[in-house]
Amino acid sequence: MKVDVQLTINGQPAQFRVEPTERLVDTLRERAGLTGTKEGCGVGECGACSVLLDGKLVSSCLVLTVAAHGCRVDTVEGLARDGRLNDLQRAFIEEGAVQCGYCTPGMLMAAEYLLGRYARPTTEQIRQAISGNLCRCTGYRKIVSAIRKTARQRAARRTGR
Amino acid sequence: MIDYLRLSQLDDVLEMLWAEGPGILMLAGGTDILVRPQPFAGARILLDISRVEQLRDIAVDPADDCLVIGAAATHEEVAWHPQVSRRAQLLAQACRLVGSAQIRNLGTLGGNLGNASPAADSVPALACLDAEVVLSGRNKQRRLPVLEFFTGPGSSVRQPDEVISSLRLPRQRGRQVSFFLKAGQRRGMCCSKASVAFRARSHSDGRLSGVRVALGAVAPTVVRVPEAEQVLEGRRIEPRLIDEAAAACSRAARPIDDIRSTAEYRKAVVGALLTDGLFRLGDKMKQRRRPRRRRPR
Numbered sequence: 155m156k157v158d159v160q161l162t163i164n165g166q167p168a169q170f171r172v173e174p175t176e177r178l179v180d181t182l183r184e185r186a187g188l189t190g191t192k193e194g195c196g197v198g199e200c201g202a203c204s205v206l207l208d209g210k211l212v213s214s215c216l217v218l219t220v221a222a223h224g225c226r227v228d229t230v231e232g233l234a235r236d237g238r239l240n241d242l243q244r245a246f247i248e249e250g251a252v253q254c255g256y257c258t259p260g261m262l263m264a265a266e267y268l269l270g271r272y273a274r275p276t277t278e279q280i281r282q283a284i285s286g287n288l289c290r291c292t293g294y295r296k297i298v299s300a301i302r303k304t305a306r307q308r309a310a311r312r313t314g315r
Numbered sequence: 316m317i318d319y320l321r322l323s324q325l326d327d328v329l330e331m332l333w334a335e336g337p338g339i340l341m342l343a344g345g346t347d348i349l350v351r352p353q354p355f356a357g358a359r360i361l362l363d364i365s366r367v368e369q370l371r372d373i374a375v376d377p378a379d380d381c382l383v384i385g386a387a388a389t390h391e392e393v394a395w396h397p398q399v400s401r402r403a404q405l406l407a408q409a410c411r412l413v414g415s416a417q418i419r420n421l422g423t424l425g426g427n428l429g430n431a432s433p434a435a436d437s438v439p440a441l442a443c444l445d446a447e448v449v450l451s452g453r454n455k456q457r458r459l460p461v462l463e464f465f466t467g468p469g470s471s472v473r474q475p476d477e478v479i480s481s482l483r484l485p486r487q488r489g490r491q492v493s494f495f496l497k498a499g500q501r502r503g504m505c506c507s508k509a510s511v512a513f514r515a516r517s518h519s520d521g522r523l524s525g526v527r528v529a530l531g532a533v534a535p536t537v538v539r540v541p542e543a544e545q546v547l548e549g550r551r552i553e554p555r556l557i558d559e560a561a562a563a564c565s566r567a568a569r570p571i572d573d574i575r576s577t578a579e580y581r582k583a584v585v586g587a588l589l590t591d592g593l594f595r596l597g598d599k600m601k602q603r604r605r606p607r608r609r610r611p612r
Contacts, residue, residue, distance in 0.1 A: 155316065155317075155318045155319070157319050174317050174318065174319035174361050175317065175354070175355055175361075177349065197349075197350040198346060198349075198350060198414070198415075198417065198418055201415065201417055204417055207420075210391075210420040211416050211417050211420055212417050212420050212421050213346075213415075213417040213418065213421070215349070216344075216345055216346050216349045216350070216417075216418070216421055217345065217349075217421065218342070218345060218349070218361075220319045220321075220361075220363070221321075221342060221345065221363055221365060223321070264416070264417075267416070283416065285415060285416075286414070286415020286416055286417045286418070287415075
């Protein structure tokens with residue numbers, strides 16, 4: 155029995171007719187064409203498929219699309235505005251936080267989740283925030299510094315300095 | 316083929332379970348279901364209970380002053396709820412160590428129990444907090460001490476027409492001290508190889524009472540360790556007693572060799588975890604008893 159599901163993906167309403175067993179990561183990649191979200195392990199261990207579901211960071215390989223009915227889904231494709239990367243994405247490039255790039259979409263979403271909750275995260279909080287995301291290339295340092303840099307820039311912009 | 320049904324009223328869930336019980340697979344967070352090799356094997360109906368508001372509430376029951384935590388509350392919701400932090404710090408601490416944020420935002424406390432893994436991080440904490448599980452069915456309800464819920468790895472006393480509806484945590488009197496420690500492959504995002512939860516009331520003279528020690532992942536179910544509890548009951552924390560209690564934990568452990576660890580390692584590490592936790596707790600309590608003298612100017 156297929157089920158009708160409505161989602162708001164990156165601000166845009168979307169409708170799908172899916173089997174109850176279909177995972178959100180597959181709906182995003184195969185039906186919505188949003189291949190920025192990667193599947194790594196498929197069992198919630200690597201964080202590559204991380205998206206925001208109603209503002210909360212989740213592994214999209216562990217979410218059934220039917221269970222996300224009516225929810226907002228934010229993916230890495232929603233970060234850029236008018237073809238311009240956002241400050242966090244630019245910081246990743248500037249700090250060399252991307253090597254093979256496979257973990258990057260998940261890292262970016264985990265970082266946005268952190269920055270949405272803490273204006274001035276400590277390094278420990280940053281490390282904690284990406285502890286559910288595996289990177290096999292960078293050794294994490296550059297990722298942490300890119301997130302720290304973005305946090306500083308956003309804080310400065312808020313206070314107008 | 317499996318049918319999907321999302322219900323928002325607890326009564327409707329209970330009706331459904333009564334009518335279709337054995338064919339139903341209940342979905343809350345889904346984090347334990349979707350990682351199985353055959354996630355939906357044997358089920359005809361996937362019953363989504365994640366949006367039943369009555370199963371998500373966290374509040375104090377004025378009737379008996381218990382903290383009642385809805386079974387469909389996520390680990391993240393439990394971990395940061397002010398009432399949980401105030402009254403059941405140990406549970407908040409354990410929930411914060413479950414998986415990653417990605418898992419904690421999905422996985423629920425009831426699911427952690429229902430899955431009945433001996434490595435479930437919330438369970439040793441709940442056992443030390445004297446928590447009761449509430450199982451609800453159509454026209455019936457029963458409460459049982461949390462450890463009586465489990466009958467073995469992956470199995471429990473829950474009947475097909477019942478749902479875990481909430482956990483009830485009695486109010487603890489006096490100043491409480493507690494810790495939850497786990498050993499795993501890495502610090503973030505790991506399944507416990509062994510875990511230890513500890514809770515006691517600490518008196519002004521440093522003595523402990525109502526001592527609770529529970530171990531995870533070292534036996535077919537989570538176990539309390541009465542021998543370790545008795546060693547510390549009515550006493551102050553001191554090195555000789557720590558050694559005795561840790562040895563009791565290692566003796567009580569009945570671990571297996573599996574993909575995550577060996578039985579030998581688990582037996583040793585579970586004692587080491589208690590040792591570590593008690594030494595740190597002892598230091599903290601000593602500092603509290605001896606307020607630091609003001610430095611002369």
